[in-house]
Structures are given as C-alpha cells and as structure tokens.
Amino acid sequence: MxxxxxxxxxxxxxxxxxxxxxxxxxxxxxxxxxxxxxxxxxxxxxxxxxxxxxxxxxxxxxxxxxxxxxxAEGRDWYCGQCGELNAASFDHCWACERERRLEE
Ligand SMILES: [Zn+2]
Incomplete structure (x- = not known):
C-alpha cells in the first residue's frame, strides 16, 4: 500500500x-x-x-x-462568488456552479 x-x-x-x-x-x-x-x-x-x-x-x-x-493546467482556484476551493480541472465551481473566470 x-x-x-x-x-x-x-x-x-x-x-x-x-x-x-x-x-x-x-x-x-x-x-x-x-x-x-x-x-x-x-x-x-x-x-x-x-x-x-x-x-x-x-x-x-x-x-x-x-x-x-x-x-489541468495549473492550479486549484477559488470561486469569486462563494469562495470555495476548486480543483484546477474544474471549469465550474463545484459548490455554486458558477463558471470559472479567467482571473480565478
Ligand atoms: Zn462558487
């Protein structure tokens, strides 16, 4: 293991x-x-x-x-709307489903 x-x-x-x-x-x-x-x-x-x-x-x-x-290019990102941490590969926030923005 x-x-x-x-x-x-x-x-x-x-x-x-x-x-x-x-x-x-x-x-x-x-x-x-x-x-x-x-x-x-x-x-x-x-x-x-x-x-x-x-x-x-x-x-x-x-x-x-x-x-x-x-x-997944890069890094985990924080949602600008709800502040949740998202994995780099996500293009939508898992928590509030807002689309990822370029600056995030
Ligand atoms: Zn969010």
Whole structure:
C-alpha cells in the first residue's frame, strides 16, 4: 500500500481514484468521510487520501496523476462568488456552479 494522492476535497480524490481504476489499478480512499460532505475544508491531517494497493502499480499511478495535473493546467482556484476551493480541472465551481473566470 502506498499513498499517491491527497486533496482537501473528497471529490478530487474520488476523481483520481476513478481514473486509476479505469486503468486497472486497485486503490482505495482513506479518510473518505473526514472532510465535510458539504465541502468544509478538513484539517490537513484528515484530508482524504488515495492509496494504491499493489506496490507494482505505484509508478504508473504516479505518472497518471502527474499527467492529469499538468493537463489541468495549473492550479486549484477559488470561486469569486462563494469562495470555495476548486480543483484546477474544474471549469465550474463545484459548490455554486458558477463558471470559472479567467482571473480565478
Ligand atoms: Zn462558487
């Protein structure tokens, strides 16, 4: 078991898990319910974590995650309307569904 990804928002971790599962990599989310379902940020020590079960899959998993992150161009962003943190790959705020603006 190896930790490959962590993020304050549960959906971001779930998203990465789904992509790894699609590639046939067994993984599991820990601290799944630590972060508030309504999107409050959890303290860093209880961020949801994504663990790869088989050590042999770790390298591929890390490469997939890296590719994903760079594809998403850049960085997480804060919604100008409700202030929520969104993953870089989102083009709409997950909380209030407002479209991302260029300056965000
Ligand atoms: Zn918002």
């Amino acid at each position: 190896k930790l490959v990804y962590t993020h304050p928002h549960h959906f971001a971790v779930t998203n990465v898990r789904n992509r790894l599962m699609q590639r046939g990599i067994d993984c599991e989310v820990r601290n799944e319910f630590a972060a508030g379902a309504l999107g409050e940020l959890a303290p860093i020590d209880v961020w949801p974590e994504l663990w790869v079960i088989d050590e042999r899959d770790v390298e591929l998993a890390q490469r997939l995650i890296e590719a994903d992150q760079s594809q």
